[in-house]
Amino acid sequence: TANLLRGKRGLVMGVANNRSIAWGIAKAAADAGAELAFTYQGDALKKRVEPLAKQLGGHVVGHCDVTDSASIDAVFAEIEKLWGKLDFVVHCIAFSDKDELTGRYVETTEANFTKSLLISCYSFTAVTQRAEKLMTDGGSMLTLTYYGAEKWMPHYNVMGVAKAALESSVQYLAADLGPSKIRVNAISAGPIKTLAASGIGDFRYILRWNEYNSPLRRTVTIEEVGETAVFLVSDMSRGITGEILHVDAGYHVVGMKVPTAPDI
Numbered sequence: 001t002a003n004l005l006r007g008k009r010g011l012v013m014g015v016a017n018n019r020s021i022a023w024g025i026a027k028a029a030a031d032a033g034a035e036l037a038f039t040y041q042g043d044a045l046k047k048r049v050e051p052l053a054k055q056l057g058g059h060v061v062g063h064c065d066v067t068d069s070a071s072i073d074a075v076f077a078e079i080e081k082l083w084g085k086l087d088f089v090v091h092c093i094a095f096s097d098k099d100e101l102t103g104r105y106v107e108t109t110e111a112n113f114t115k116s117l118l119i120s121c122y123s124f125t126a127v128t129q130r131a132e133k134l135m136t137d138g139g140s141m142l143t144l145t146y147y148g149a150e151k152w153m154p155h156y157n158v159m160g161v162a163k164a165a166l167e168s169s170v171q172y173l174a175a176d177l178g179p180s181k182i183r184v185n186a187i188s189a190g191p192i193k194t195l196a197a198s199g200i201g202d203f204r205y206i207l208r209w210n211e212y213n214s215p216l217r218r219t220v221t222i223e224e225v226g227e228t229a230v231f232l233v234s235d236m237s238r239g240i241t242g243e244i245l246h247v248d249a250g251y252h253v254v255g256m257k258v259p260t261a262p263d264i
């Protein structure tokens with residue numbers, strides 16, 4: 001990926017630690033020559049994000065909790081001051097109350113439904129609204145989704161519904177922003193052990209199931225998602241928008257348990 005992103009400036013939202021998908025993307029983007037800015041959610045994560053950003057020579061542009069639109073505005077004002085323009089945004093943000101990432105979807109509460117959809121779906125639109133104004137030479141918006149948007153998955157519940165809405169919003173945003181040469185895409189990543197994933201019931205079972213039943217017979221890494229993200233925010237993918245690209249070792253083509261897969 002050397003030099004693929006040379007001269008490009010990108011905002012990375014959603015680093016929590018060095019296992020975050022956002023961090024895998026940031027590392028790959030920095031390797032490809034991008035200049036990066038990072039947001040963090042709250043003081044606890046500030047302490048983690050600052051040294052990570054420093055490792056890549058990136059800027060930390062402040063706290064952003066997507067449930068507080070003033071904090072989104074503040075971050076974009078900071079980007080405008082810093083760079084005056086923006087080439088890409090990587091949005092790796094999702095949330096649901098852990099108590100509802102287990103058991104039956106039908107039990108979802110109105111409060112958690114609203115909060116999950118706000119954080120996991122609407123925030124991408126909210127961020128795109130601000131980014132559009134700074135993407136004066138065109139740009140690339142990228143978000144992260146999961147196969148639980150397309151098919152039922154155990155325990156994924158309201159997150160599956162939120163991801164389905166997110167994937168649909170990728171298409172609507174792509175249509176709106178295409179004329180401004182802003183592309184909007186998502187990576188549908190296979191399961192990876194991160195902080196957010198550890199909130200999902202029986203996550204180890206899901207990892208193991210994917211390892212045994214995906215065509216490549218393994219799970220994927222944040223580095224692999226990162227390199228695909230570099231492709232999607234680079235000019236190499238200039239003909240692609242509104243796309244949901246699976247980085248999941250091929251799991252999404254499988255309709256049934258592989259007969260030779262061990263029982264878990």
Ligand code: NAD
Binds near residue numbers: 040067
């Ligand atoms: P992670 O815990 O490292 O990252 C989740 C991030 O969301 C954190 O940085 C957290 O601060 C941020 N966040 C949550 N609520 C927020 C709010 N109100 N305001 C601002 N930020 C908020 O976990 P991850 O797995 O790297 O998750 C990144 C993205 O990848 C998510 O959208 C997730 O759904 C998606 N994804 C994850 C997997 C997986 O298996 N890990 C698979 C497919 C998609």
